[in-house]
């Protein structure tokens with residue numbers, strides 16, 4: 001079968017909180033009649049991204065077009081989760097015309113691209129492109145750069161230690177595999193910062209890859225889909241820090257869930273979250289919260305110390321108004337302290 005007959009798949013990657021779900025939602029809302037399906041995977045097992053996407057309410061994107069692969073990381077569960085999910089979509093009576101795959105923020109894209117060569121799916125799908133979403137503000141703040149003090153400390157305690165920064169490795173692997181980079185959160189950057197960040201990204205990119213600035217992932221769908229990269233046939237041009245290691249694990253990162261009581265107002269909660277994010281090295285916060293007396297559920301999202309919130313939908317009458325927050329950070333997060341700060 002020629003690649004023209006294969007269903008094109010776009011892999012959307014990018015570090016925790018970069019704006020992947022926001023971009024995928026934008027694609028769904030602007031699909032212009034194209035039959036899309038989304039496979040979404042996230043780290044931490046409260047399926048929040050899937051919920052956000054299902055609530056997009058776009059007519060040609062029914063809820064069953066959104067497939068959630070909860071808990072874990074697609075790049076490590078290719079055989080058990082990803083390939084079967086893809087096959088299920090392709091075997092539907094009216095299969096999608098294009099599949100968008102949103103990986104978790106800690107996933108390495110290359111193992112996923114490789115999976116497209118598996119005999120079970122190789123003749124039916126192709127990687128149209130790997131779109132890497134970058135949190136411009138996080139790069140400008142030096143989030144992924146090596147911390148010279150930490151390296152010095154590490155070296156002082158063990159001469160032989162290689163400096164290895166798990167954030168930087170994941171971030172770089174995602175860029176090394178890209179066919180298109182979206183420099184997102186441009187609204188949070190000055191013109192100078194934009195050009196500095198673009199320069200930094202350019203130094204990591206192994207090939208000539210376009211970098212497009214965006215706010216809230218608002219990039220024309222025609223730019224995002226239809227790249228025709230056939231990335232699965234081009235693996236040698238996509239180096240990875242993990243090429244020699246085979247599978248990677250996520251021992252460098254921790255995630256846990258905080259059960260939340262009802263809050264009297266969003267502000268009380270946001271103040272606590274901000275305090276927790278500043279006192280601890282939290283990379284990502286997201287969850288749904290019960291605000292006493294309000295008919296709507298509060299969606300809370302934090303990336304570093306930047307916290308956003310909005311009422312996303314009414315609690316349904318048969319639903320327990322249960323507040324839950326997913327917290328993600330590097331290994332060693334003080335779960336008890338964070339729990340006490342946030343939930344009281």
Ligand SMILES: Nc1nc2c(ncn2[C@@H]2O[C@H](COP(=O)(O)OP(=O)(O)OP(=O)(O)O)[C@@H](O)[C@H]2O)c(=O)[nH]1
Nearest residue numbers: 016017018019020021022105184185215216301308
């Ligand atoms: N200021 C600003 N905020 C943004 C932009 N894009 C996304 N956000 C916010 O950043 C937060 C994270 O966005 P998501 O789309 O959930 O990010 P993600 O990459 O899917 O996150 P994970 O799946 O947890 O890795 C949300 O609060 C978004 O509203 C942007 O361009 N500018």
